[in-house]
Amino acid sequence: MLDWQTLLKAHALVPVWYWPVLWHYLARLEATAALARAEGRGGFGWELARNGVIRITHWPESETERRARGALPRDFDYTPWTRQAPDTLAFWCAFEAVRGETPPRHRGCTADALSVHRAAPDARAPPISSNLTPGSRVVSEVEPQAGSPPSP
Numbered sequence: 001m002l003d004w005q006t007l008l009k010a011h012a013l014v015p016v017w018y019w020p021v022l023w024h025y026l027a028r029l030e031a032t033a034a035l036a037r038a039e040g041r042g043g044f045g046w047e048l049a050r051n052g053v054i055r056i057t058h059w060p061e062s063e064t065e066r067r068a069r070g071a072l073p074r075d076f077d078y079t080p081w082t083r084q085a086p087d088t089l090a091f092w093c094a095f096e097a098v099r100g101e102t103p104p105r106h107r108g109c110t111a112d113a114l115s116v117h118r119a120a121p122d123a124r125a126p127p128i129s130s131n132l133t134p135g136s137r138v139v140s141e142v143e144p145q146a147g148s149p150p151s152p
Contacts (some may be wrong), residue, residue: 002026002029002030002033002081010022010026010048013048013050014048014050014051014052015050018051019052020051020052020054021051021052021053022048022052022054023054025052025053026054029030029046030056032044032056038061038148039062039063039064040062040063041060041062042060042063043058043060044056044057044058044059044060045057045059071089
């Protein structure tokens, strides 16, 4: 696992009097790498201190550990909406048939009851005329009803 560039850089960063400590931890690092390969881990991170001590900073889970804790598989799609075509049917149309009230309304609720005071269907507002001046009268023409005498 350890190549010559890594070994040379480690010896360059650690003072000479700490090299025995460095050699010990390099051997342990090699054993740790063999263990990681045997357990099927993707890799791990490590850091080297100035006194030759090597610490493991990142130790990923193996597949057996992930399955034991019930984790999602590594190829699980966390954001499928970024790769799928949009639906042609809007999402709210799927719920049109099941739009029941939850919970049902109280019997005393009158939200949908007909209003007692309804406007008359033939009620009209007074005529609006733009030629109104103070003191003038508004005369509207009313169609005579059948059976009434004609107006003069």
